[in-house]
Amino acid sequence: MPAALPTLAANTFEVVSNDTTSALPANIMESLAPLLGGQFSHLLKVFMVMEKMVGDRLVLNPALILTSFGVLWAVNRVGRQMYSAASGLVDQHLRSYVSISSHDELYLHMIRFLGAQPKLAESLSLTAETISKTAWEEQDDYDLAPTMMPVDGYGEYLNFSNQKAKAPPRFVPAPGAHEFQYCGRTFQLYRRQESSNNAFFIPHFKDRETLIMSCFGRSPEPIKSLLRHVKEEFYLDHHAKTVVKRPSSHGGGHMNEGYGARHSWMLVANRPVRPMKTVVLDDDRKKQLLDDINEYLHPDTPRWYASRGIPLRRGYLFYGPPGTGKTSLSFALAGVFGLDIYVISLLEPSLTEDNLATLFNSLPRRCVVLLEDIDTAGLSRPPDESTPKCRTVESVHEGQGGSGENNGGSGENKGSSDNNGNSAEELRRVLKIQSANSTTKQGISLSGLLNAVDGVASQEGRVLIMTTNKPETLDEALIRPGRVDMQIAFTNASQKQAEELFKRMYEADGTDEQRRLAAERLPTDGTTVKTQQNGYHVHNHSPNLNDESAKLKEKGKEVASSSQVAVPDDEKQDITPAELSIIAEEFAARIPSSMIISPAEIQGFLLKRKRNPRRALAEVGDWVADVIVQKKNRTKTSHM
Numbered sequence: 287m288p289a290a291l292p293t294l295a296a297n298t299f300e301v302v303s304n305d306t307t308s309a310l311p312a313n314i315m316e317s318l319a320p321l322l323g324g325q326f327s328h329l330l331k332v333f334m335v336m337e338k339m340v341g342d343r344l345v346l347n348p349a350l351i352l353t354s355f356g357v358l359w360a361v362n363r364v365g366r367q368m369y370s371a372a373s374g375l376v377d378q379h380l381r382s383y384v385s386i387s388s389h390d391e392l393y394l395h396m397i398r399f400l401g402a403q404p405k406l407a408e409s410l411s412l413t414a415e416t417i418s419k420t421a422w423e424e425q426d427d428y429d430l431a432p433t434m435m436p437v438d439g440y441g442e443y444l445n446f447s448n449q450k451a452k453a454p455p456r457f458v459p460a461p462g463a464h465e466f467q468y469c470g471r472t473f474q475l476y477r478r479q480e481s482s483n484n485a486f487f488i489p490h491f492k493d494r495e496t497l498i499m500s501c502f503g504r505s506p507e508p509i510k511s512l513l514r515h516v517k518e519e520f521y522l523d524h525h526a527k528t529v530v531k532r533p534s535s536h537g538g539g540h541m542n543e544g545y546g547a548r549h550s551w552m553l554v555a556n557r558p559v560r561p562m563k564t565v566v567l568d569d570d571r572k573k574q575l576l577d578d579i580n581e582y583l584h585p586d587t588p589r590w591y592a593s594r595g596i597p598l599r600r601g602y603l604f605y606g607p608p609g610t611g612k613t614s615l616s617f618a619l620a621g622v623f624g625l626d627i628y629v630i631s632l633l634e635p636s637l638t639e640d641n642l643a644t645l646f647n648s649l650p651r652r653c654v655v656l657l658e659d660i661d662t663a664g665l666s667r668p669p670d671e672s673t674p675k676c677r678t679v680e681s682v683h684e685g686q687g688g689s690g691e692n693n694g695g696s697g698e699n700k701g702s703s704d705n706n707g708n709s710a711e712e713l714r715r716v717l718k719i720q721s722a723n724s725t726t727k728q729g730i731s732l733s734g735l736l737n738a739v740d741g742v743a744s745q746e747g748r749v750l751i752m753t754t755n756k757p758e759t760l761d762e763a764l765i766r767p768g769r770v771d772m773q774i775a776f777t778n779a780s781q782k783q784a785e786e787l788f789k790r791m792y793e794a795d796g797t798d799e800q801r802r803l804a805a806e807r808l809p810t811d812g813t814t815v816k817t818q819q820n821g822y823h824v825h826n827h828s829p830n831l832n833d834e835s836a837k838l839k840e841k842g843k844e845v846a847s848s849s850q851v852a853v854p855d856d857e858k859q860d861i862t863p864a865e866l867s868i869i870a871e872e873f874a875a876r877i878p879s880s881m882i883i884s885p886a887e888i889q890g891f892l893l894k895r896k897r898n899p900r901r902a903l904a905e906v907g908d909w910v911a912d913v914i915v916q917k918k919n920r921t922k923t924s925h926m
């Protein structure tokens with residue numbers, strides 16, 4: 287039908303143009319039609335037909351009507367243009383803008399904040415996101431207590447399927463323009479998706495976003511204050527958490543592989559601080575390390591270093607067999623100093639030397655960098671570079687006698703490794719080497735690692751911790767003073783360490799106490815609420831316990847029962863501190879003094895009996911015998 291319209295109009299136009307009685311002269315129409323172009327030309331022709339048909343019967347002059355329409359249209363056009371020019375000027379001169387890239391962690395904080403804004407939640411254009419919570423966040427989630435499900439006559443077990451079903455998605459503003467209010471001020475938000483890839487021969491994927499915040503006024507201060515608030519809110523309980531970041535690649539992906547996937551730091555966890563006392567290590571050594579880092583992080587230190595022309599860097603080498611606490615101590619240190627921890631494993635297959643340098647250059651001023659598996663650096667080096675200069679790693683500090691026992695020298699260490707039957711370690715190494723070799727195209731060479739660690743642009747002020755299971759294979763250059771300023775040896779568990787591990791496992795923890803207090807707060811008779819304030823017990827008699835409390839009570843019961851049900855009652859053993867000390871001592875006496883069992887192995891054994899210290903004591907003898915046979919025969923499986 288639309289196609290027929292021009293044809294009809296064209297035919298009629300010929301008739302009209304020959305008619306000298308028309309109100310509009312045909313020659314004017316002929317000259318106007320091409321000027322107006324396609325659609326308008328056809329419309330004009332249709333208008334002329336209608337004018338011809340009804341014109342004689344109308345009182346008004348059709349030319350006048352047409353002119354009026356024309357004027358209105360022109361006014362509209364001019365008005366619009368003036369409005370857009372004026373709003374452009376206002377936007378340019380009277381509005382302030384701040385943009386946030388999706389590569390910046392502030393972006394995540396902002397999205398989380400926006401998702402909680404009521405006005406934005408009612409927006410007509412939203413993006414739904416599945417909320418992924420960490421294990422620690424879920425603990426706080428009182429609403430979604432797991433249900434108990436019977437399992438084929440074995441008993442009732444926790445089932446979390448209802449959590450998945452009930453967990454509501456988070457709604458955040460969709461890409462485009464939005465508006466919201468904060469502290470009585472209106473903010474505009476523009477969420478724009480972009481491609482970080484500009485090469486014309488590569489398909490463009492919208493792999494990054496920019497949030498543009500704006501507000502009325504010639505100062506961006508309101509936006510800055512909003513961003514400060516968003517950040518503060520995110521870090522509200524930060525003193526109790528350690529932020530863990532790891533490299534993440536972007537801009538590449540399987541489609542763009544080979545076209546320069548770039549790495550940046552990605553927040554992978556915000557976990558509770560690991561208390562220093564939970565890492566079982568010689569107290570003097572811990573103190574030495576804490577003092578050293580404290581001194582280095584002191585605000586006066588940068589000036590001291592600068593005035594002497596020394597680069598502001600401090601490196602630590604944690605070495606020893608697997609499962610002896612190197613990573614644990616690094617996390618505990620980050621917690622003590624309230625620093626974020628940036629973890630890089632040199633075995634990361636997609637990590638290139640360029641990426642490593644970029645990652646080091648983008649570190650914040652104060653942080654802990656945990657560089658794992660540094661003994662694998664150089665696995666992919668050219669043959670002339672591939673033989674590392676072996677060096678015996680000695681403890682730099684006096685009084686670190688423990689270091690020599692396991693890692694006294696390369697030969698000795700190897701021997702001890704064999705004696706210890708660390709076949710699991712060997713297997714791990716072989717797998718690591720295989721995996722590294724399979725990616726030799728991208729492995730990190732020694733010079734690449736050194737460049738990243740102390741290249742010109744490398745961030746000063748960070749605490750670098752390098753870990754290795756094979757200190758004897760490290761290149762001298764990597765651990766020379768200036769790169770490694772203190773070495774800490776980690777050993778398999780001594781009897782004293784075993785005793786400490788045992789005590790830590792069974793001593794009353796905060797959770798038990800919290801649960802007890804929660805149970806106290808949840809009245810059983812529905813009339814009395816008991817709370818504890820500043821050490822005093824306060825009894826509030828509330829005859830009308832409202833629905834809220836009743837609901838809370840129900841949920842409390844659900845949570846309390848769910849947290850206990852997996853452990854049969856005969857498993858739970860209450861134990862006094864005095865008894866615990868005695869049992870821990872007996873337990874330690876049954877651990878070989880030759881230090882062939884790692885703290886991780888002891889922890890694994892205790893975890894299987896985590897509520898029953900007496901059972902752990904009764905079974906430790908058999909377990910140790912089993913472990914010794916296992917290590918001797920180099921078998922990796924255990925029945926205990």
Ligand SMILES: Nc1ncnc2c1ncn2[C@@H]1O[C@H](COP(=O)(O)OP(=O)(O)OP(=O)(O)O)[C@@H](O)[C@H]1O
Nearest residue numbers: 564565566607608609610611612613614885886889
């Ligand atoms: N000295 C220790 N004190 C307390 N816990 C320890 C200790 N050593 C190991 N563990 C426990 O063993 C597990 C593994 O420890 P961790 O990852 O710190 O060992 P690692 O030396 O870094 O091992 P790897 O060399 O394989 O990376 C952790 O769960 C940790 O709690």
